[in-house]
Amino acid sequence: MKIEAKRDLRRLITVVLASLLMAINIKTFVRTGGLYPGGATGLTILIQRISQMYLPHEIPYSPINILLNAIPVYIGFRFIGKKFTFFSLIMILLTGFFTDMMPAHVITYDTLLIAVFGGIINGVVISLCLSVDATTGGTDFIAIYLSQKCGMETWNLILGFNVLILGAAGVLFGWDKALYSIVFQYVSTQTLHTLYRDFQRQTLFVVTDKAEEIAKMIFDETHHGASIMHAEGSHEHKDHQVLYSVIAADSARHVIKRIRDIDAHAFVNSIRTTELSGRFYMKPKD
Incomplete structure (x- = not known):
């Protein structure tokens, strides 16, 4: 209270x-x-x-x-x-x-x-x-x-x-x-x-070997889910995981910092999303 x-x-x-x-x-x-x-x-x-x-x-x-x-x-x-x-x-x-x-x-x-x-x-x-x-x-x-x-x-x-x-x-x-x-x-x-960026969206592509842990962190922090895809590096031909998630733009900086804490070697690509269709969690107003 x-x-x-x-x-x-x-x-x-x-x-x-x-x-x-x-x-x-x-x-x-x-x-x-x-x-x-x-x-x-x-x-x-x-x-x-x-x-x-x-x-x-x-x-x-x-x-x-x-x-x-x-x-x-x-x-x-x-x-x-x-x-x-x-x-x-x-x-x-x-x-x-x-x-x-x-x-x-x-x-x-x-x-x-x-x-x-x-x-x-x-x-x-x-x-x-x-x-x-x-x-x-x-x-x-x-x-x-x-x-x-x-x-x-x-x-x-x-x-x-x-x-x-x-x-x-x-x-x-x-x-x-x-x-x-x-x-x-x-x-x-x-x-x-x-x-004010609350209604703006940011798309994250994360190349990592700890996708499950990062996906859990994103859900815990933002209530947004993620998709995990398997990929192969074109140079060394090593297997990696690619995590895809769309979150609120005002959460992006904090989430990227947390990603770095989990996997310091993760490759993160953050893209502004201009149009979105489908279910997206919105924090309700009180």
Whole structure:
């Protein structure tokens, strides 16, 4: 229980810091550049700017964002995990609170710099949340649900969905901001790919004489199986075993180190897997 309580406290602290960083990004880079980050956040900002055109006062960030996240939060509770969704909901509520309460601050008026560095911060925030099993809300819930159900990376699909939102912003408010927003979203997605690798796959080919021992280690460490094939070296014509396994990319470095501990002479070829069909173990969200 103590270990779980410490883990939950770490998750809570990370979520609070991430929500604060997200609000700072919105009130400095995003608002100054007139950008639309995509997802529920971008759609919230788009609705706020539409309200400025037709209403006496701008609608606050929080009520719009909470309303837009209602269905994604339901998907999270129903299909992903209750505690996972609970911490994500804290992220959504705190981001709205900080965004509404925090004064705007200008760092630079250069829109390209805003798109690049704002996108990096956005990607870091999403990665922070995902690293402690939470999300920033909105389309992140949908991306994780599809990743778990279909066993594929879906962040580029979400990027395509966000481009549609940005297209609507371009029609209403001008294409220059919409195009810079696409740069923002692309940088954010690539930052996420770099920092968070849980839904990426890595294929291992291991030439070894201790395949059974290595296969057991892989299963114990990652819950993934392996296939063992017999091979003959072309130079010395010695018999060897080739172990084939697909694991989560974030486990690859640790697994390769363990392989070296078992067989220092093993030949390991690690390849990124871009498409996977069939059964693949996914650690469930809590």
